[in-house]
Amino acid sequence: MKALLCKQWGLPETLTLEDRPDPVPGDNDAVVRVQAAGVNFPDTLIVQGKYQFKPEFPFSPGGECAGVIESVGAKVKHVKPGDKVICFTGWGAFAQLVVADARAVLPMPEGLDFVTASSFVMTYATSYHALKDRAKLKAGETLLVLGASGGVGLAAIEIGKVLGARVIAAASSAEKLAVCKEHGADELIDYSKEDLKERLKALTGGKGVDVTYDPVGGPYTEVALRSTAWRGRLLVIGFANGEIPRIPVNLALLKGCDIVGVFWGDYAKREPMNNLADLRVLIGWLKEGKLKPHIAGTYPLSRGAEAIRLLMDRRVSGKIVVTPQEI
Structure with a gap:
C-alpha cells in the first residue's frame, strides 16, 4: 500500500509518500481501505511532535477516515469485510489501508458519501461534546465561537443553533465570516478589524456571553473571558493561534464562571458508550439536514502534505479531505 509517512518531527513538507506492507488486524481490530480521510488541526501538531501523544516512527498522520472494511480480527462481530464504515484512528489514515481498534469503527x-463521512466525526463530535456535555448550553443562551470558520468552528455554529442558542461568530476576514453566516451565525465579528471586547459588549447589552467556544487561544482567550457573563463557561478546545494563553484566574472568581477543558479524543476512549450515543444524535441531525459539513476541497494522497500545510496556515474554511486511493 501507499502511505504518507512521518519519519522525523518536522513541518508537513518533510512527509514522504512511500510503499508500506499491508497491515494485518489483531483480534480486536479492523483493516479499512481508506476512501477519504479528514484533515484536522491535530495533524499539523502530530507531525511536529507537539501533540498530546507521539506515535513511533514511521507513522502516517490522519485521525479520522471513511472507507470499506478489508478484513477484521477474530473477535470483531459488528462489522465485516465489504462494509462501509467511519472510523477514528488517532493517526494512520493518510494511507491506502489503516488498521483501527474495532471499537472506533x-x-x-x-x-452518506465517503468524503462527507470522513470529515464529520472529529469536528462535530468535539463540538457536541463541548457544547452539550461540558458547557450544557441551553436554548436562549448566547454562544461566542472564536475561529468560527474552521472545521470545529462551523460545527459549533451549527450545533449551537440546533440547541437553540444565539450564535456570535468571530473570525479574521469578511470572506470567512460569510461562510459562518451561511452556516447559521446570527452575529459576525471580524476581529482583525474590530475590537472584540467592545463588539461583544454592544451585542450582549453589557451582559457578556454565556458560553465561549475557543479553539484559537492566544490573546483572544483573555478577551473572551473578560467578556463572559455571570455563571458563563469558557470552553478550552485548542490553540490554533500557536500560543497557550496565561490568563488571570481571578476573572473566573469575579464572574462566577467556569473554565472548562475539552479533550474529545480522550473522552471517546474513556467513555466510548457516551461517545457512541453522541454520534447517533449527530448522524440523526445530519440525515435531517440540520448539519451541513463544509468541504473546502479534496487532495490526492501525494498532496496530503499540502493539505496539512493549508490548514496549518489557517487558509481553510471548513474541512479539507485527503483521498488515498488517488495518488
Missing part, C-alpha cells in the same frame, strides 16, 4: 449511514 462505525457503520457508515446510508446515503
Whole structure:
C-alpha cells in the first residue's frame, strides 16, 4: 500500500509518500481501505511532535477516515469485510489501508458519501461534546465561537443553533465570516478589524456571553473571558493561534464562571458508550439536514502534505479531505 509517512518531527513538507506492507488486524481490530480521510488541526501538531501523544516512527498522520472494511480480527462481530464504515484512528489514515481498534469503527449511514463521512466525526463530535456535555448550553443562551470558520468552528455554529442558542461568530476576514453566516451565525465579528471586547459588549447589552467556544487561544482567550457573563463557561478546545494563553484566574472568581477543558479524543476512549450515543444524535441531525459539513476541497494522497500545510496556515474554511486511493 501507499502511505504518507512521518519519519522525523518536522513541518508537513518533510512527509514522504512511500510503499508500506499491508497491515494485518489483531483480534480486536479492523483493516479499512481508506476512501477519504479528514484533515484536522491535530495533524499539523502530530507531525511536529507537539501533540498530546507521539506515535513511533514511521507513522502516517490522519485521525479520522471513511472507507470499506478489508478484513477484521477474530473477535470483531459488528462489522465485516465489504462494509462501509467511519472510523477514528488517532493517526494512520493518510494511507491506502489503516488498521483501527474495532471499537472506533462505525457503520457508515446510508446515503452518506465517503468524503462527507470522513470529515464529520472529529469536528462535530468535539463540538457536541463541548457544547452539550461540558458547557450544557441551553436554548436562549448566547454562544461566542472564536475561529468560527474552521472545521470545529462551523460545527459549533451549527450545533449551537440546533440547541437553540444565539450564535456570535468571530473570525479574521469578511470572506470567512460569510461562510459562518451561511452556516447559521446570527452575529459576525471580524476581529482583525474590530475590537472584540467592545463588539461583544454592544451585542450582549453589557451582559457578556454565556458560553465561549475557543479553539484559537492566544490573546483572544483573555478577551473572551473578560467578556463572559455571570455563571458563563469558557470552553478550552485548542490553540490554533500557536500560543497557550496565561490568563488571570481571578476573572473566573469575579464572574462566577467556569473554565472548562475539552479533550474529545480522550473522552471517546474513556467513555466510548457516551461517545457512541453522541454520534447517533449527530448522524440523526445530519440525515435531517440540520448539519451541513463544509468541504473546502479534496487532495490526492501525494498532496496530503499540502493539505496539512493549508490548514496549518489557517487558509481553510471548513474541512479539507485527503483521498488515498488517488495518488
